[in-house]
Amino acid sequence: MGKYIFKRILMFIPVVLAVGILIFTIMYFVPGDPAKVVAGAEASEEQLQAVREQLGLNQPYIVRLGNFLSDTFLHFDFGESYITGVKISDELMRRLPRTLTLGVTTWLLTVLLGVPLGVAAGVNQNKFGDRFCMFVALFGVSMPPFWLGLMLVLLFSLKLGWLPSSGIGGPQYYILPCIAGSFGGMASNARQARSAMLEVIRSDYIVTARAKGVSRRKVIYKHALPNALFPILSTASVGLAHVCGGSVVIETVFGIPGIGLYLLTAVNSRDYPIIQACVIILAVVFAVIMLIVDILYAFIDPKIKSKYIGTKAARRKADA
Amino acid sequence: MSENNIFLKVRDLAVEYTSDGKVIHAVNGVSFSIDRGKTLALVGETGAGKTTIAKSILGILPDRAARIRKGQIYLDGTDLLKASENEMLKIRGRKISMVFQDPMTALNPIMKVGSQIAETIRIHDAVSKKEAKKKAADMLNLVGIPRNRYNNYPHEFSGGMKQRVIIAMALACRPELLLADEPTTALDVTIQAQVIKMIKDLRDQFNMALILITHDLGVVADIADDVAVVYAGEIVEYGSKEDIYLHPKHPYTKALFNAIPNLETDVDRLENIKGLPPDPAQLPEGCCFSPRCTYALEACTRAKSALATVENRHCCSCSRWKEIDGGNGHE
Numbered sequence: 001m002g003k004y005i006f007k008r009i010l011m012f013i014p015v016v017l018a019v020g021i022l023i024f025t026i027m028y029f030v031p032g033d034p035a036k037v038v039a040g041a042e043a044s045e046e047q048l049q050a051v052r053e054q055l056g057l058n059q060p061y062i063v064r065l066g067n068f069l070s071d072t073f074l075h076f077d078f079g080e081s082y083i084t085g086v087k088i089s090d091e092l093m094r095r096l097p098r099t100l101t102l103g104v105t106t107w108l109l110t111v112l113l114g115v116p117l118g119v120a121a122g123v124n125q126n127k128f129g130d131r132f133c134m135f136v137a138l139f140g141v142s143m144p145p146f147w148l149g150l151m152l153v154l155l156f157s158l159k160l161g162w163l164p165s166s167g168i169g170g171p172q173y174y175i176l177p178c179i180a181g182s183f184g185g186m187a188s189n190a191r192q193a194r195s196a197m198l199e200v201i202r203s204d205y206i207v208t209a210r211a212k213g214v215s216r217r218k219v220i221y222k223h224a225l226p227n228a229l230f231p232i233l234s235t236a237s238v239g240l241a242h243v244c245g246g247s248v249v250i251e252t253v254f255g256i257p258g259i260g261l262y263l264l265t266a267v268n269s270r271d272y273p274i275i276q277a278c279v280i281i282l283a284v285v286f287a288v289i290m291l292i293v294d295i296l297y298a299f300i301d302p303k304i305k306s307k308y309i310g311t312k313a314a315r316r317k318a319d320a
Numbered sequence: 321m322s323e324n325n326i327f328l329k330v331r332d333l334a335v336e337y338t339s340d341g342k343v344i345h346a347v348n349g350v351s352f353s354i355d356r357g358k359t360l361a362l363v364g365e366t367g368a369g370k371t372t373i374a375k376s377i378l379g380i381l382p383d384r385a386a387r388i389r390k391g392q393i394y395l396d397g398t399d400l401l402k403a404s405e406n407e408m409l410k411i412r413g414r415k416i417s418m419v420f421q422d423p424m425t426a427l428n429p430i431m432k433v434g435s436q437i438a439e440t441i442r443i444h445d446a447v448s449k450k451e452a453k454k455k456a457a458d459m460l461n462l463v464g465i466p467r468n469r470y471n472n473y474p475h476e477f478s479g480g481m482k483q484r485v486i487i488a489m490a491l492a493c494r495p496e497l498l499l500a501d502e503p504t505t506a507l508d509v510t511i512q513a514q515v516i517k518m519i520k521d522l523r524d525q526f527n528m529a530l531i532l533i534t535h536d537l538g539v540v541a542d543i544a545d546d547v548a549v550v551y552a553g554e555i556v557e558y559g560s561k562e563d564i565y566l567h568p569k570h571p572y573t574k575a576l577f578n579a580i581p582n583l584e585t586d587v588d589r590l591e592n593i594k595g596l597p598p599d600p601a602q603l604p605e606g607c608c609f610s611p612r613c614t615y616a617l618e619a620c621t622r623a624k625s626a627l628a629t630v631e632n633r634h635c636c637s638c639s640r641w642k643e644i645d646g647g648n649g650h651e
Contacts, residue, residue, distance in 0.1 A: 126384070204425040210380045211420075212440045212489065213413035216405075223428055302430055302473040 004298060008291055017073070019283040020276075024068050027272050028061060037270045038082045055082075068276070078277035083269055088277045091262065096281065098168060099247050099258035103285075106178045106250075107240045110185030115232055117186075118193025122228075123220055125198060133190060140187025145246060149180035149253040166255035173256075181250045185239040192235040196228035203227070229300060237293040241286050326394075327529055328377070328497055329353040333391035335372050335381065335553075342601045346372045348553040349391075354546070356496065359523065359530040361540040361561075363576070364550035365597055370533040371421070373550075374499040376401075377531075378416055379408045395497070414444040417490035419519075421502040423482035427474040434460065434470030437489045444493045459488040463518060480511035484518070491522055497529045504539065516543060537580060541565060546633075549573050552598050552608035558627065559634030569636040569645060572609045607638070615644050 035051040036043065043051075052058045056067065071077045078088035121133040156176060157165035164173050200206065201224050209223045247260035255261070259278050266274035298304045335347040347369040354360045362370045375381045377393055379400060393400040395415065400408070420426040428436060437456035441447060447455070457467040463484040474482055483503060490498060500519060504512040520543050523530050534540060540547060540561070547564040549557040549572065557570040568574045578591040595612040598604055604611060610620040617640070625639035638644070 204420060204422060205428040207380060208420060208426045208486070208489075209428065211378055211412055211418040213409050213411070213443050214439065215409055223431075226430055227428070300430065303475050306473070306476065 005295055008294055012287055012291060015287050016280070016284055017069070020069055020072060020280055021065065023276050023279045024065055027276060028064070032270055034082060034270065034272050037272075072276075072280065078280075079273040081266075081274055082271050088274055091274075092259070092277060092281060095258050095262055098256060099244070099251070099260060100285075102174060102177055102181070102250065102256065102258060103240070103244045103247055105174060106181040106243045107185065107236075109178055109182035110189050110239050110243070111236050113182070114186035114189030115193045115236070118190035118232075119197050119220075119225065119228070121190065122194040122197030122201070130194075134194070137187040137190045140183045141191070143183060145180050145184055146249050146253050148183055149176065149250060152176045152180055153254075168256055173254075177250050177254045177256060180253070181243055181246060185243060189232070189236055189239060193228065193232050196231040197224060200224045200228045226300070230297070233293060233296060233300075237289055240289050244282060244285050244289075326353045327356045327396065329392075329394040330373070330377070331392045331394070333373065333376060333393065334389040335369070335376055336387055336389055337382075337385050338387070339385060344600045345603055346386075346553050346600055347376070348603070350550070350553070350555050352546075352548050352555065352558065354497075354529050354531065356529050357523070357527045358545045359532060359543055360546045360548060361532045361534060361544035362548050362550050363535060363537065363540055365535065367597060367600070368550045369553035369600075370550050371501050372553075374418060374501055374531060374533060377497075377499060378412055378418055379403075380412070380418075410444070413440050413490075413495070414493045415495055416497045416499065417493070417495040418499040418501060419483075419486055419490045419503045422506050423479050423486055424506065426486055427482055429474055431473075432471050433474060433477065433485045434472075437485070437492050440489055440492045456488075456492065459492050460485070462491075462522075463488040480507050480515065483507060483511075483515055487515070487519065487522070491526065494526055495528060497531070498523070499531045499533070501533045502535070503532075504536065505534075512539075519543070537576065549576070552603060553600060554608060554637065555627065556609065556638070557634075557636045559630070563630070563632075563634035567630075567634070569630055569634075569641040570609075570638045571613045571615050571644065573636075609638075615640055 033048070034055070035048045035057055038055070039047050039051045049058075056064060059067075071079065076089065078092070080087055081091070117133050117137075121130040124130050153165045153176065156163045163176055165176070167173060201220075205227075206219060206224055209219050214223065247258055248264055249260070250256070251258045251260035252264055259281060262274060263278035263282075265271075266278065330353065331351050333347055333350045334345075337344040337346055350369075350373060352360060362373065364370055372381070372386075375386075376388060377395075377400065381388070388401060391401065395411070400411070403411070427433065431439075434453065434456050437459050438449075438452040441452040441455050442449070445452070445455075453470070457470050460470060461467055465481060465484055465488070469477075474485070477485065483506075487503070498519075503519065504515050507515060516539055519530070519532075522528070530543075532540070532543060544561050547559065547561055548555045549564065549570065551572050557564060557568065557573045564573060565577075568577055572593075575591075575593045579593065581587070581590055593612055598608055598611065604621065606619075606621040606623050607613070607616070607625065610616040613620065615638075620639065625637055627635040627637045628639075628641075629635050630641065
């Protein structure tokens with residue numbers, strides 16, 4: 001098992017490296033002159049030249065790429081903002097916890113509400129509860145989160161005055177953003193859980209379990225649900241990646257100073273190093289999630305597990 | 321023998337499925353009975369309703385799609401169709417067990433095989449986890465699988481071994497009735513013989529009643545006491561193995577036996593029965609076999625005839641069996 005995890009972590013390196021090269025190259029070819037961003041639109045040619053010299057912008061592509069990669073991955077230094085001059089890594093450290101809090105809470109909501117709803121719907125196929133859940137889910141997948149966010153603000157902040165509409169502070173500031181961000185994921189988790197349950201419940205081994213005298217409840221929770229977890233897990237993990245990426249939208253709507261808003265502001269002001277840093281951070285978060293999911297898969301699926309468990313360990317187990 | 325002594329008695333059982341608004345008549349008025357230690361074979365083509373009969377006895381028909389229209393199933397004098405779900409939970413796996421057709425998919429892929437056997441034991445017997453584990457390992461041993469394979473998962477077993485595990489699971493609580501639904505269909509021939517022999521030995525060892533569902537007439541000859549020939553959800557001929565094999569009366573039974581190749585004569589093509597079994601959603605009005613029957617008269621297509629006694633317990637639902645046979649009973 002340790003070998004498998006180690007192998008997966010090794011595979012992580014080229015992925016992150018490739019993202020770094022890709023984002024740098026894209027930013028390199030994007031039209032527009034970073035020197036103009038730094039020096040201002042009215043700067044003279046000499047001033048621009050001086051800025052380029054200072055930031056190393058006049059060096060060839062390959063040298064700049066090399067510098068960028070070594071700064072980023074060897075020294076964990078993302079440079080400074082072109083505009084404010086603030087060190088990006090400091091800013092990231094301040095903002096990342098907010099984005100992660102928002103993202104993980106949102107995701108937990110999508111899983112903890114979506115999966116049980118879907119399972120309940122699948123178990124009670126075609127009854128009223130099922131129809132109702134699926135109707136709500138259809139609503140959820142069709143509703144864009146920014147629109148839902150604005151509607152929630154209108155109702156709970158402006159009309160009722162219960163919750164703050166934007167900014168950060170206590171936990172109450174996270175309530176509306178989490179609800180707005182979780183609705184879509186919750187709906188897709190519910191739909192996936194429902195169809196996975198329906199499929200598993202029709203399997204032969206469920207009939208076998210019933211024939212053994214296992215009660216209905218236990219058939220569902222002990223035999224059907226663990227088998228339905230595979231497709232649910234893959235949808236849920238994509239959902240986590242989704243909410244992290246979706247932080248751009250939610251943070252903008254609710255004015256939360258996290259990575260997403262940082263990225264959006266940087267794109268608007270052509271602050272290239274920040275864009276690169278944010279994309280790399282989001283890519284790393286993505287890759288870590290996928291890594292965890294792969295390891296989880298290996299733990300719940302004995303077929304994958306036995307492929308990677310050492311023969312020595314297997315033999316020891318057999319002797320025991 | 322008086323009514324009450326009969327171990328399992330199925331009377332006039334009719335089951336229908338609903339799918340896409342169509343009603344499918346899977347089982348139409350089936351009656352039979354079986355004593356302890358005896359074997360009844362249900363023989364017939366795929367889709368004749370054999371598995372549905374077995375699932376009705378065990379009460380594991382799909383909740384929504386299937387409906388038992390009429391009939392009674394008496395086990396030791398109690399009607400299983402009137403039993404509550406809680407009472408049925410105590411019967412399933414304990415008094416009645418079932419072995420399924422496809423061992424590849426009948427085991428839970430993410431549970432250790434040993435635990436799957438131990439689960440049955442834990443449900444029905446008041447034993448500790450440790451005892452259940454030991455008993456489950458004993459059961460594995462009984463069906464010829466080493467005890468140390470207890471912690472293996474189903475994917476680590478071959479088809480024949482999986483079927484052994486399923487049999488071990490079915491027999492773990494010493495059931496009084498075993499329903500074996502084509503237990504050898506998915507296995508290759510050499511393994512088939514082993515599994516059938518094992519079922520036979522265990523039946524004798526535990527004095528179980530056995531209902532064997534199959535379309536393999538060779539297996540039936542080997543193991544059965546009584547045979548019921550099922551066609552389109554009805555029993556068309558019923559009798560002891562000797563009655564059916566030596567004196568088949570119903571044209572369908574005869575046609576089935578004709579489809580078996582004869583070792584003494586050389587033929588290029590095996591005999592078959594022309595046409596297909598009727599669509600269970602639109603059963604013919606008269607005798608179900610009449611569209612395919614070479615002896616069918618016009619009267620056959622208009623009215624069904626009930627099972628009529630040929631001799632002793634041997635009965636046949638063909639209205640013309642006497643004419644076809646030249647008027648003989650058991651010659």
